Amino acid sequence: MKNKIVSVLFFCIMLFCLTGYTQQTEKISALSVKGTQLVNSEGSPVQLKGISTHGIAWFPEYINEECIKELKSWGVNVIRLSMYTEENGGYCTDGKKEDLKNLIKKGVEYATKYDMYVIIDWHILSDGNPNKHITEAKAFFDEMSKQYAKQKNVIYEICNEPNGNVSWEEIQTYAQQVISVIRKNDAKNIILVGTPNWCQSVDQIQPLSEFENIMYTLHFYAGTHKQELRNTMKKAIDSGLPLFVSEYGICDASGNGAIDTEQAKEWIHFLNEFHISYVMWNLSNKAETSAIFKSTQKNSFSIEDLSDSGKWFYQMMTGKNPVSTLKNTTGNFDTKDFTISAKVIHQWQDGGKYYYNYQVSIKNTSSDFKTQWNISLPFNENITLVNGWNGVFTIKQNTVWIENKDYNAFIPSGKTLENIGFIICADKNIVLQ
Ligand code: IDC
Numbered sequence: 001m002k003n004k005i006v007s008v009l010f011f012c013i014m015l016f017c018l019t020g021y022t023q024q025t026e027k028i029s030a031l032s033v034k035g036t037q038l039v040n041s042e043g044s045p046v047q048l049k050g051i052s053t054h055g056i057a058w059f060p061e062y063i064n065e066e067c068i069k070e071l072k073s074w075g076v077n078v079i080r081l082s083m084y085t086e087e088n089g090g091y092c093t094d095g096k097k098e099d100l101k102n103l104i105k106k107g108v109e110y111a112t113k114y115d116m117y118v119i120i121d122w123h124i125l126s127d128g129n130p131n132k133h134i135t136e137a138k139a140f141f142d143e144m145s146k147q148y149a150k151q152k153n154v155i156y157e158i159c160n161e162p163n164g165n166v167s168w169e170e171i172q173t174y175a176q177q178v179i180s181v182i183r184k185n186d187a188k189n190i191i192l193v194g195t196p197n198w199c200q201s202v203d204q205i206q207p208l209s210e211f212e213n214i215m216y217t218l219h220f221y222a223g224t225h226k227q228e229l230r231n232t233m234k235k236a237i238d239s240g241l242p243l244f245v246s247e248y249g250i251c252d253a254s255g256n257g258a259i260d261t262e263q264a265k266e267w268i269h270f271l272n273e274f275h276i277s278y279v280m281w282n283l284s285n286k287a288e289t290s291a292i293f294k295s296t297q298k299n300s301f302s303i304e305d306l307s308d309s310g311k312w313f314y315q316m317m318t319g320k321n322p323v324s325t326l327k328n329t330t331g332n333f334d335t336k337d338f339t340i341s342a343k344v345i346h347q348w349q350d351g352g353k354y355y356y357n358y359q360v361s362i363k364n365t366s367s368d369f370k371t372q373w374n375i376s377l378p379f380n381e382n383i384t385l386v387n388g389w390n391g392v393f394t395i396k397q398n399t400v401w402i403e404n405k406d407y408n409a410f411i412p413s414g415k416t417l418e419n420i421g422f423i424i425c426a427d428k429n430i431v432l433q
Contacts (some may be wrong), residue, residue, distance in 0.1 A: 027115040030152040031190050033213050036242045038190070038277060043240055048117055048277035049317065050078035052247055054284035055123065055189075057089030057104045062283045063103050070108040071283075074317045080119040080157070080246060080279045081107040085136070086127035092136045104144075109346065111155055119192065119246060120144055120278070121157040128164035130174040130194070137174075138181045149186035156182055157192040157246055161199050161219060168196055168204040179211050192217050192244055195248065198253075202236040202243060205238065215244040221290075222263035223252035230270050237274055245271060245278040250312055251289035259289060259308055268316065280313055304431060337366040338411075340375050342432060345421075353425045360402070360420040364411040371410055374403040379430045388422035400424065 029040035040046045051071065053062055068079065081104050084090045091100055104120055111118035122137055124130050130137065141156060148154040158178045162171050175193045182191060190213050195202050199219035208214050218233055235242060250264040251257050271278050285293035285305075292310030306314060314320070339362075346357035358377075364370050377400045387396045391402040402420060412419050423429075 018029065023274040027061075028112075028117070028153045030188065031117070031155075031213070032188065033190065033215060033242045036237050037275060038215065038242065038244070045275045046277075047272070047275045048078035048279070050076040050080065050116070051280045051283050052080035052119075052121070052389050054080050054106070054282040054286060054291070055082055055084045055087065055089065057084065057095050057100060059284040059286070060099075060103050063107045063110070065110050065113070066116055067283075068116070071169065072114040072116060073316060074314060076116065076317060078117040078119060078155075078277070078279060079107060079111050079283075080121050082121045082123045082160070084123045084125060085133055087125060090131040091122075091140070092127070097263055101143075105147075108154060112151065115153075117153045117155060117183060119155045119157050120148075121160055121246070123160040124194070125161060125163075128162065129166045129170060130159035130162055131170060133408070134174055134177060137178050141178055142181045142185065144180065144184035145182040152189070155190045156186075157194070158182075159194040160247070162194050162355045163198045166196055168201075168206060171196065171269070171344075172206065172208065175208055176210075179208065179214070183211065188213060190215060192246055193281070199247070200225065200232070202241065203232050205236065205241055217246045218243050219245065219247045220267060221249040221251060221253040221255075222267055223250070223260040224255070225259055226246070226263050227266070231269070233270075237276075243276055245276060247281050248278055249281045250309055252293075256288045256291040259312065261312065264312065280309075304429065335375070337364060337368070337370065338373065338375070339363040339365050340377075342377055353427060354429055355423060355425045356430065357423045358421060360391075360422075361416050361418045362411065363416040364413055364421070367413050369410070372404055373409070373411060374401065376401050377432060379424075379426070380431060381426045381428050381430045383424040383426045383430065386423040386425055390420045391422070393422060395424075 004080045014422060031038055031040065032041060038046050053059060056063060071079065083100055083104065087090045089095045091097060107119050122140065127133060137158065141158065143204050144156065158175060159171065159357070171194065179191055192215050193208065194217050196204050199217045202216060204217050204220050220229055233243065248267065249255060250261065252260050281290050282292070285297040287295040290309055291307055292313055293305050294307050297305040308432050341361050343359050344356050345359045362373060362375065379398045382397050383395060385393055390405060390408055392405060394401040400422065408417060
């Protein structure tokens with residue numbers, strides 16, 4: 001009997017460990033390349049969608065757990081860690097190598113914690129030809145691939161954007177050497193290879209067919225690159241090349257200028273049709289169009305802090321309107337005699353206008369029996385009243401004034417009057433002041 005109990009117990013522990021184990025390993029599937037397609041361990045197509053950091057030397061603060069966790073909640077399943085090689089603070093110039101590697105380590109750690117894929121990007125740019133720093137690149141990727149060989153979620157991007165008349169042959173020479181270094185340590189993880197002319201000339205690629213799990217990158221900025229580049233891309237796909245958009249923007253190629261939402265829509269439609277992964281530039285609050293945060297952003301991650309590119313990205317990822325979250329539209333106000341709580345219980349957008357349904361309660365915090373009340377709620381924008389109940393409502397530009405009705409004028413000391421409500425609309429997102 002005792003033996004039986006022991007073996008049942010043992011069985012239960014084993015079951016627990018096994019299910020725990022499979023859950024952990026199932027979350028992130030090993031990726032591979034099948035034909036033109038990125039696939040999971042079952043061979044089904046996988047599309048990664050996410051965002052690239054700005055240069056990690058310049059915006060290290062975005063590599064933090066809260067940030068990665070928030071992005072995950074938007075549906076982001078890949079983060080690209082961009083480490084410039086030559087610009088100031090670059091890995092091969094005056095950058096602090098250990099600090100930069102520590103940032104990558106942190107980025108990989110957080111991405112792993114939230115079951116996301118993570119791209120380690122050797123961000124060549126002004127150094128145009130990847131061969132310029134090939135020695136450093138080999139040493140760097142040797143170290144990275146030793147460290148991450150067993151992590152299924154790590155992707156190596158060995159050269160961001162070859163440019164300045166660098167031919168495919170030159171890239172190929174570089175790629176063959178760097179990939180050989182990686183493959184000695186890590187036989188399987190995906191490797192992304194940059195293509196000539198800032199990753200646009202995918203028509204020049206001669207496949208590196210001696211290696212497995214290689215994809216070639218194409219980059220676009222919707223304000224600059226349009227149907228012609230999509231045609232080039234389509235031809236490359238048709239010829240059997242596995243492509244990966246490891247960087248794109250919806251503004252122009254300078255990372256600034258106007259947003260082209262029409263072209264952005266065309267691109268997203270096109271990439272989805274072919275299950276191609278895409279990673280947007282950039283996770284920062286730099287004063288440039290491509291940054292997803294406004295330069296005035298504080299430490300928070302609120303919708304109000306998103307730039308127009310950020311709002312577009314949020315909507316594209318979540319399918320939701322980037323309207324204020326409850327937190328930012330809700331207020332608790334203490335006046336001399338009352339504590340007023342104003343809460344958004346419903347919000348939506350219609351005909352270009354933003355609608356908010358507020359629920360208000362008033363607590364009499366004084367020791368007196370109140371026989372009348374009136375409150376004001378100021379917003380940051382002018383508003384229009386759509387409906388209101390259990391109060392007499394007046395709107396003065398950006399402020400809602402509410403007075404008691406005859407039937408709810410009395411609030412005994414310490415009691416709360418509930419169920420006052422109204423719907424307002426505005427031309428923009430609003431917040432309580
Ligand atoms: C841009 C940054 C900008 C920075 C510049 C030079 O947005 O703040 O000053 O690099 O370091 C790319 C590059 C990417 C560029 C981006 C926008 O991969 O590094 O970032 N871009 O110009 N290719 C096409 C556009």
